[in-house]
Amino acid sequence: MAYDKPLPRPTPLSQPFWDGAREHKLLLQRCQSCGAYRFTPQALCRECYAEEYEWAETSGRGKVYSYTIVYRPQTLTFMDDVPYVLAVIELAEGPHMLSNVVGCAPSDVHIDMPVVVQFEDATDEITLYKFRPAE
Amino acid sequence: MAKRRDVAIVGVYATKQERFSQRSALSLTMEAIHGALDDAGLTMKDVDGYLGFTFPAGSGMGVTDGNVAYQLNNPFGLVDRYSGAMALLQAAAAIREGLVETVIIAAAGSRATADGRTVAWTRPEYEFTEWTGSMTPAQFALQMRRHMHEHGTTVEQMAYGCATVRNNGHKNPDAIMFQRGPYTVEDVLSARMVADPLTLLMCSIVNDGGNCMVVTSGERARACKRPPVWVLSGAMESRYTAYFEAPSLEMLKGREKMMKAFGRAGVRHEDVDIVMIYDHFASGLIMSFEGLGFCEIGEGGPFIVENIGLDDKHPVCPDGGNLSFSHPGNPYNFKAIEIVRQFRGDVNDLCPQSAEGVHTYDRSICRKVRDPKLAACCGPMTGRHSFAILAKD
Ligand SMILES: [Zn+2]
Numbered sequence: 001m002a003y004d005k006p007l008p009r010p011t012p013l014s015q016p017f018w019d020g021a022r023e024h025k026l027l028l029q030r031c032q033s034c035g036a037y038r039f040t041p042q043a044l045c046r047e048c049y050a051e052e053y054e055w056a057e058t059s060g061r062g063k064v065y066s067y068t069i070v071y072r073p074q075t076l077t078f079m080d081d082v083p084y085v086l087a088v089i090e091l092a093e094g095p096h097m098l099s100n101v102v103g104c105a106p107s108d109v110h111i112d113m114p115v116v117v118q119f120e121d122a123t124d125e126i127t128l129y130k131f132r133p134a135e
Numbered sequence: 136m137a138k139r140r141d142v143a144i145v146g147v148y149a150t151k152q153e154r155f156s157q158r159s160a161l162s163l164t165m166e167a168i169h170g171a172l173d174d175a176g177l178t179m180k181d182v183d184g185y186l187g188f189t190f191p192a193g194s195g196m197g198v199t200d201g202n203v204a205y206q207l208n209n210p211f212g213l214v215d216r217y218s219g220a221m222a223l224l225q226a227a228a229a230i231r232e233g234l235v236e237t238v239i240i241a242a243a244g245s246r247a248t249a250d251g252r253t254v255a256w257t258r259p260e261y262e263f264t265e266w267t268g269s270m271t272p273a274q275f276a277l278q279m280r281r282h283m284h285e286h287g288t289t290v291e292q293m294a295y296g297c298a299t300v301r302n303n304g305h306k307n308p309d310a311i312m313f314q315r316g317p318y319t320v321e322d323v324l325s326a327r328m329v330a331d332p333l334t335l336l337m338c339s340i341v342n343d344g345g346n347c348m349v350v351t352s353g354e355r356a357r358a359c360k361r362p363p364v365w366v367l368s369g370a371m372e373s374r375y376t377a378y379f380e381a382p383s384l385e386m387l388k389g390r391e392k393m394m395k396a397f398g399r400a401g402v403r404h405e406d407v408d409i410v411m412i413y414d415h416f417a418s419g420l421i422m423s424f425e426g427l428g429f430c431e432i433g434e435g436g437p438f439i440v441e442n443i444g445l446d447d448k449h450p451v452c453p454d455g456g457n458l459s460f461s462h463p464g465n466p467y468n469f470k471a472i473e474i475v476r477q478f479r480g481d482v483n484d485l486c487p488q489s490a491e492g493v494h495t496y497d498r499s500i501c502r503k504v505r506d507p508k509l510a511a512c513c514g515p516m517t518g519r520h521s522f523a524i525l526a527k528d
Contacts, residue, residue: 008262040263040380066281066382069331074270086273086330088281088381096381098264111284128266 219467304455
């Protein structure tokens with residue numbers, strides 16, 4: 001069945017991130033001047049304002065900074081998924097990422113829970129990055 | 136007490152707040168502008184600054200400050216898009232500097248037309264949030280859950296705050312949720328869960344409506360129809376773009392900056408008689424008191440339970456707030472409008488003589504705060520944080 005939920009629309013800045021996701025790699029921009037990671041994609045390093053960066057592969061690991069269990073989504077396309085877990089993941093590399101926690105009961109999710117990225121191929125172009133409990 | 140008496144709110148107006156107005160946001164905005172100018176005894180030709188609602192592009196270069204000035208046919212010295220506390224501070228600074236003398240601050244939202252609001256979560260910029268199934272309540276549920284984890288805030292404290300504000304709206308004939316109550320803490324907790332820990336009764340309503348206020352110099356304020364409400368000081372700070380970045384508790388770090396505004400205003404927290412919290416969700420009620428320095432960070436939960444009732448030290452949102460009075464997408468001005476009305480004694484409630492300004496203070500029917508003189512007008516507690524301190528003449 002075709003994927004019917006909203007999909008991200010990559011920009012020239014973010015395209016490498018989505019290209020990485022398609023290869024099941026979680027990439028972040030890393031500043032070539034000071035080494036800081038950043039997310040969401042930005043033109044400047046937030047630490048030193050350098051413009052030069054590389055797309056670096058991350059561990060894909062992190063922990064839950066916060067979470068909510070959504071029972072009533074804003075758009076009907078997510079109705080089949082309720083209740084689902086929306087979470088802020090604090091990546092091992094530092095940046096925070098909004099995503100979903102999958103692969104466990106919503107009631108098992110807790111703050112500081114270790115998680116690891118799990119990719120879901122939504123279409124030929126877009127692979128989504130979600131997180132599941134780490135062993 | 137307060138020193139600064141050089142910038143004042145002199146006119147306010149709210150259109151009828153309705154679930155569905157079947158009117159455009161433009162039409163609601165224009166009614167509100169004319170209403171607020173009438174209230175002040177001024178006309179459009181007295182105005183030289185404009186903040187708030189962005190007029191739809193005409194046949195020219197699109198939506199710009201020039202477009203706003205052209206459509207209102209006024210040579211404005213200040214045009215920007217904010218309303219509420221941020222706009223009050225912007226207007227006050229520009230008036231004090233002599234850039235402008237009289238500023239209108241207008242806003243409206245309507246679901247009948249697309250103007251005035253953007254359908255949430257459908258813009259391309261939401262590249263890293265929309266696909267997750269995020270939505271407005273969930274963003275604040277994430278904040279609230281982290282706050283509970285770090286500080287031990289309880290769902291009962293959140294529910295207490297929401298019940299208190301909604302019970303004010305219950306007594307406000309102008310509120311969308313008029314006579315929808317009274318609610319107990321248990322009612323709020325047992326309402327349908329939207330995004331854990333936020334139940335439906337911890338989330339704002341959604342409706343249509345317009346609002347406007349007029350701000351002017353102290354000199355001109357003295358010549359207006361109604362007594363001035365003085366804009367003493369305030370503070371604002373942006374840290375990240377809400378809904379685009381993952382929500383956090385970052386804004387609480389702006390606490391020191393917010394607290395300094397009380398010094399500039401020459402007032403103390405304990406003297407604040409009304410706190411118009413931006414109560415979009417339970418999180419705003421608790422975190423705004425922390426962020427403004429009324430209590431320590433983490434103590435907002437116990438603080439509201441002791442302080443926010445109509446007869447307590449810091450009554451909150453006597454109009455019913457975003458939770459119960461109105462949230463047309465742009466409720467920022469209402470925070471100041473309710474303060475002006477409470478100061479003037481123009482408080483519509485169920486007291487038999489409320490139209491004549493006579494109140495019973497029987498809390499089953501009355502939502503008038505007793506003799507308020509000083510108030511805090513808050514903006515949202517999100518990636519951008521602001522508030523203004525207002526004083527009665
Ligand atoms: Zn750097």
